[in-house]
Amino acid sequence: MPSKRDPILVADRVHRHFAGVTAVDVDHVEMPRGKITALIGPNGAGKTTFFNLLTGFDKPQTGAWSFEGKPIAGLAPWQVARRGMVRTFQLTKVLGRLTVLENMLLGSKNQRGERLLPFFWRKQERSDSARALEILERFKLGAKAHDYAASLSGGQRKLLEMARAIMNEPSLVMLDEPMAGVNPALTQSLLHHIKDLKNQGMTVLFVEHDMHMVRYVADWVIVMAEGRIIAEGVPGEVLSSTAVVDAYLGAHHDTDLRELVREMEA
Amino acid sequence: MDIIWNSLRELITPTTAAYALAAIGLNVHFGFTGLLNFGQAGFVAIGAYGFAISVMTFGFSTPLAIAVTLVLAAGYALLLGVPTLRLRADYLAIVTIAAAEIIRFALNSSAFAKWTGGANGLYNEYSGWLKGSNPYPSGVVTVGPWTFGSNDLWIATVDWLVVLLTAGAIYLLVRSPWGRVLKGIREDEHAMLSLGKNVNLYKLQALVIGGVIGAAAGILYVQPTSVQPFDFATRMTFNMYTMLILGGAATVFGPILGSMIFWVVMRFTDELVNLGVDGGLFDNVTQGSQLRFVLVGVALVLLVVFRPQGILGNRTELSFDAK
Ligand SMILES: Nc1ncnc2c1ncn2[C@@H]1O[C@H](COP(=O)(O)OP(=O)(O)O)[C@@H](O)[C@H]1O
Numbered sequence: 138m139p140s141k142r143d144p145i146l147v148a149d150r151v152h153r154h155f156a157g158v159t160a161v162d163v164d165h166v167e168m169p170r171g172k173i174t175a176l177i178g179p180n181g182a183g184k185t186t187f188f189n190l191l192t193g194f195d196k197p198q199t200g201a202w203s204f205e206g207k208p209i210a211g212l213a214p215w216q217v218a219r220r221g222m223v224r225t226f227q228l229t230k231v232l233g234r235l236t237v238l239e240n241m242l243l244g245s246k247n248q249r250g251e252r253l254l255p256f257f258w259r260k261q262e263r264s265d266s267a268r269a270l271e272i273l274e275r276f277k278l279g280a281k282a283h284d285y286a287a288s289l290s291g292g293q294r295k296l297l298e299m300a301r302a303i304m305n306e307p308s309l310v311m312l313d314e315p316m317a318g319v320n321p322a323l324t325q326s327l328l329h330h331i332k333d334l335k336n337q338g339m340t341v342l343f344v345e346h347d348m349h350m351v352r353y354v355a356d357w358v359i360v361m362a363e364g365r366i367i368a369e370g371v372p373g374e375v376l377s378s379t380a381v382v383d384a385y386l387g388a389h390h391d392t393d394l395r396e397l398v399r400e401m402e403a
Numbered sequence: 404m405d406i407i408w409n410s411l412r413e414l415i416t417p418t419t420a421a422y423a424l425a426a427i428g429l430n431v432h433f434g435f436t437g438l439l440n441f442g443q444a445g446f447v448a449i450g451a452y453g454f455a456i457s458v459m460t461f462g463f464s465t466p467l468a469i470a471v472t473l474v475l476a477a478g479y480a481l482l483l484g485v486p487t488l489r490l491r492a493d494y495l496a497i498v499t500i501a502a503a504e505i506i507r508f509a510l511n512s513s514a515f516a517k518w519t520g521g522a523n524g525l526y527n528e529y530s531g532w533l534k535g536s537n538p539y540p541s542g543v544v545t546v547g548p549w550t551f552g553s554n555d556l557w558i559a560t561v562d563w564l565v566v567l568l569t570a571g572a573i574y575l576l577v578r579s580p581w582g583r584v585l586k587g588i589r590e591d592e593h594a595m596l597s598l599g600k601n602v603n604l605y606k607l608q609a610l611v612i613g614g615v616i617g618a619a620a621g622i623l624y625v626q627p628t629s630v631q632p633f634d635f636a637t638r639m640t641f642n643m644y645t646m647l648i649l650g651g652a653a654t655v656f657g658p659i660l661g662s663m664i665f666w667v668v669m670r671f672t673d674e675l676v677n678l679g680v681d682g683g684l685f686d687n688v689t690q691g692s693q694l695r696f697v698l699v700g701v702a703l704v705l706l707v708v709f710r711p712q713g714i715l716g717n718r719t720e721l722s723f724d725a726k
């Protein structure tokens with residue numbers, strides 16, 4: 138596949154199998170810097186596993202990858218995050234018995250008070266809180282700032298997790314199904330936020346099943362099936378490729394996908 | 404009326420203070436970080452024996468003995484924590500309970516009796532410095548409705564000062580961003596990793612801090628008494644968990660209040676049983692003291708039913724556990 142100019146992430150020969158079942162078998166992939174890339178593929182294609190591998194939450198049998206030009210395979214997840222590559226989880230992981238604002242503040246980087254210093258952290262805490270509230274406001278969670286995160290709905294938790302990742306000021310943010318379960322009334326503004334991240338200079342990689350959304354926000358689409366990358370390119374081309382349609386229909390048949398085919402034929 | 408006053412006296416005894424301090428340490432582990440340490444008694448034992456042996460066998464000055472003992476406890480925490488904290492939570496539970504029992508058996512065995520006194524423990528020839536600095540008039544001192552031996556009152560004073568200072572330090576720490584990271588780890592380690600927090604390092608810090616506080620409690624615990632290996636059984640740890648549940652885990656003053664309530668109730672039921680024996684209700688004290696644990700058990704069940712978050716705990720926080 139053609140090399141992109143100045144990719145932020147490059148991965149080679151990443152292979153992960155579980156007891157004989159191949160989950161990820163990616164020969165080569167690059168993420169274009171400063172762009173929004175959608176990672177699509179049927180359920181079980183290996184998207185989440187690939188996220189886990191790249192961010193150090195899982196270890197592959199083979200593979201090498203580099204972020205911002207530096208190899209990061211083998212780093213612990215927290216080290217990967219410190220380098221500026223922050224992911225969210227398909228199954229949300231909010232900190233239930235902390236408030237929404239506390240969740241956000243934990244996203245802050247370089248808070249000295251996290252280094253066992255009982256003093257000298259309030260100034261940063263104030264500016265962090267202001268920034269956190271501003272992000273929460275954008276995600277329509279401002280009114281919930283002082284509620285326990287456990288009291289949020291599933292969709293609100295997705296939003297909080299994304300807001301918390303952004304609080305960490307990553308250069309690459311990886312969102313695993315960020316719209317799943319989010320109130321449809323909010324998805325439009327969520328898409329707007331994702332575009333906004335790009336305008337702020339972040340690179341975004343996200344997993345999504347709704348092709349309308351992919352078409353609407355993605356600059357680049359990567360298609361996975363059975364662990365492999367079977368196609369990539371600009372949305373217009375990739376989403377109408379027969380290989381992609383086959384990959385989806387070969388794996389499962391839900392109405393959503395029939396719609397997709399119909400849309401593509403039109 | 405005597406029963407009430409005798410029971411309430413437990414509010415301020417050195418034992419209550421020492422347990423409160425050890426429970427504060429356990430609260431750093433369990434309440435704030437979610438670490439399952441079932442061997443806090445091991446840390447307390449290291450504190451008690453480390454101090455007594457430093458003074459009696461090695462002739463260290465009291466400040467040096469305290470320093471050596473606390474460093475020893477930190478080393479013990481690292482020894483238990485480094486290999487287990489990156490594994491699943493249950494590994495720490497197994498290792499702490501096993502290590503605490505190994506320590507107790509070793510202290511109890513005759514192999515090291517030269518230093519530990521074996522099953523007899525150690526007579527108190529280590530609290531001279533503390534007692535020597537006693538500013539209270541010698542003899543019996545009256546405080547409100549209670550009387551104390553002068554030295555006991557001085558030890559209680561020092562103990563409670565240590566408890567309050569430690570609680571103050573914990574208050575500052577758990578309200579700092581560091582404490583917030585601990586709570587975050589308690590809620591979800593993976594989320595914290597994804598935000599760039601070195602989770603294992605924080606867990607190790609929490610284990611060391613809580614363990615060192617436990618060892619400090621061990622030093623306090625043996626000041627008014629001798630050192631007895633039997634005291635450091637697993638029951639000691641479970642009593643501390645009881646205190647945390649009573650007072651409210653993950654609160655600063657919960658462990659202190661929990662220890663006070665625990666010892667007042669223990670004393671109160673003890674006095675009741677003695678009344679029962681005197682009145683011919685029981686054949687002997689053993690029969691009565693079994694009843695005492697039934698009473699304590701019933702009290703605990705009632706508490707868990709009517710106030711599951713503990714006296715100081717937050718009900719809203721607890722209600723999310725069910726989800
Ligand atoms: N921890 C695991 N143990 C065994 N199999 C796994 C594990 N994680 C993922 N898999 C398998 O790997 C494949 C890819 O799964 P996943 O990465 O979750 O796909 P996707 O996110 O694209 O839906 C599936 O066949 C899944 O069953």
Ligand SMILES: [Mg+2]
Nearest residue numbers: 184185186227
């Ligand atoms: Mg997935």
